[in-house]
Amino acid sequence: MTIQVDDAGWGDPVGGVFLGVFRVDTNEYVVKEIEVVHFQEPNFDNKTFLARGLELVLEAFNCLGVTLDEPIQVCRGVVLDGVREGLNAKGYEVIPTKIEGQLQELVEANFVESLRQMGIRDIPRVSGKERFFRQLEWIQDDLEHRERYAKTGWKNWPTKLRNWRPKWRRKHRASLKPPIIIKLGGSVISDKTQRSTPRIETIQQLISEIVAIESHPVVVIHGGGSFGHFLAKDYQLRKGGRSQEKKIGVTKTASEMTRLGHLIHGAFLKTGRPAVPIRSSSIIVAIDGRISHMDLQALREFLRQRFIPILSGDVVADTVRGFTIVSGDQIAMYLARLLHSKQVVFATDVDGLYSADPKEHPDAKRIDLITPDTLDLIFNEIAVGASSEAADVTEGMRGKLDEIFKGLPDDCEVLITDIRQPGTLEKIIHGRPVPATHLRQHS
Ligand code: IP8
Numbered sequence: 001m002t003i004q005v006d007d008a009g010w011g012d013p014v015g016g017v018f019l020g021v022f023r024v025d026t027n028e029y030v031v032k033e034i035e036v037v038h039f040q041e042p043n044f045d046n047k048t049f050l051a052r053g054l055e056l057v058l059e060a061f062n063c064l065g066v067t068l069d070e071p072i073q074v075c076r077g078v079v080l081d082g083v084r085e086g087l088n089a090k091g092y093e094v095i096p097t098k099i100e101g102q103l104q105e106l107v108e109a110n111f112v113e114s115l116r117q118m119g120i121r122d123i124p125r126v127s128g129k130e131r132f133f134r135q136l137e138w139i140q141d142d143l144e145h146r147e148r149y150a151k152t153g154w155k156n157w158p159t160k161l162r163n164w165r166p167k168w169r170r171k172h173r174a175s176l177k178p179p180i181i182i183k184l185g186g187s188v189i190s191d192k193t194q195r196s197t198p199r200i201e202t203i204q205q206l207i208s209e210i211v212a213i214e215s216h217p218v219v220v221i222h223g224g225g226s227f228g229h230f231l232a233k234d235y236q237l238r239k240g241g242r243s244q245e246k247k248i249g250v251t252k253t254a255s256e257m258t259r260l261g262h263l264i265h266g267a268f269l270k271t272g273r274p275a276v277p278i279r280s281s282s283i284i285v286a287i288d289g290r291i292s293h294m295d296l297q298a299l300r301e302f303l304r305q306r307f308i309p310i311l312s313g314d315v316v317a318d319t320v321r322g323f324t325i326v327s328g329d330q331i332a333m334y335l336a337r338l339l340h341s342k343q344v345v346f347a348t349d350v351d352g353l354y355s356a357d358p359k360e361h362p363d364a365k366r367i368d369l370i371t372p373d374t375l376d377l378i379f380n381e382i383a384v385g386a387s388s389e390a391a392d393v394t395e396g397m398r399g400k401l402d403e404i405f406k407g408l409p410d411d412c413e414v415l416i417t418d419i420r421q422p423g424t425l426e427k428i429i430h431g432r433p434v435p436a437t438h439l440r441q442h443s
Pocket of ligand 1 (some may be wrong): 186222223224225228229230232253258312313316325326327328329
């Protein structure tokens with residue numbers, strides 16, 4: 001009976017190369033993969049894929065019980081040079097052939113399915129230009145994490161393919177400025193002393209100020225306020241857990257955060273400025289309470305199209321705790337780093353941090369600048385006006401300052417201020433002075 005051997009993926013920049021072995025008369029089929037590491041340096045230069053290919057084909061022969069009297073038709077591709085030579089040496093009758101038909105389709109389909117499983121969508125079944133560039137595009141979307149799946153041993157990988165961008169993308173990427181990130185404090189947008197009580201007018205006022213910014217892309221993140229923190233505290237969600245009761249707590253909190261998000265989104269809708277909610281729990285995974293992964297693809301695309309993405313502190317999946325609460329502050333600083341933002345604004349109901357509650361102590365002094373060097377000193381002195389953190393599971397102002405400094409890039413400034421005053425945000429963006437507390441890594 002005739003045996004055929006064919007490959008798929010040799011000309012594709014992502015993944016290994018699939019080898020299919022097929023007994024024509026019985027339709028028996030075995031597929032193997034020469035792993036992508038054989039197409040990366042130093043292996044690729046040493047052509048380790050030749051020996052690996054032979055090894056895998058012999059494994060497949062073993063599965064199928066191929067005997068020396070069966071003629072072996074082997075595709076003529078370079079990747080199978082080692083297979084043809086090795087089988088010859090072992091006494092098989094090798095016939096170099098152009099393989100078409102059933103086997104070719106099977107092995108191509110297996111290869112394409114493996115690309116799909118990596119997460120490459122809309123990948124054409126037939127090899128060619130479109131399939132090739134779709135893979136490069138996928139790598140470019142997250143070069144840092146996806147390059148390891150590429151055939152980086154190819155000579156033109158470092159010189160050409162690694163830096164490839166479709167023309168339309170180059171244009172759009174160039175026009176994307178780092179966004180300004182605005183965190184709306186939970187105690188501004190809700191009454192934190194009463195469960196699920198929004199401050200509708202304040203929300204509208206804040207959003208109207210935000211949409212007035214036309215010159216910069218903006219990302220908005222809101223806190224949980226009395227929609228998130230009461231429930232998160234009732235069920236101790238930050239610690240995570242596995243019990244059914246806790247999971248119900250997650251469900252209730254997520255539902256309340258949806259309600260709050262809907263109110264914020266509704267305020268954008270009234271202004272006529274395109275804004276899109278992006279659910280933090282759908283794009284974030286945490287490890288032991290800290291964000292370990294954030295999928296920014298959708299957010300970036302929306303920013304490019306001049307939408308304002310709206311995120312929030314949220315209850316998210318945690319690979320250690322099961323789930324946890326990540327604060328809007330943590331998200332804001334994480335985004336600032338990834339999106340190279342130069343300014344992050346924490347919108348509160350007072351124009352900065354004061355030495356005492358300015359509503360009760362008119363002589364209280366605003367702290368204009370905090371750096372890591374002055375942080376300890378200031379920690380014991382600050383009060384934050386009306387921003388009562390009674391039910392705050394993400395640790396109120398102390399937690400906020402720690403969180404900010406943990407993630408603050410050197411070239412980024414954080415301002416804690418009240419942006420309801422018309423024009424304040426505009427001034428901040430243009431570097432003009434506003435009453436605020438500034439946080440920087442260096443004075
Ligand atoms: O108000 C916490 O976010 P934060 C979110 O920014 C929840 O700390 C669900 C409590």
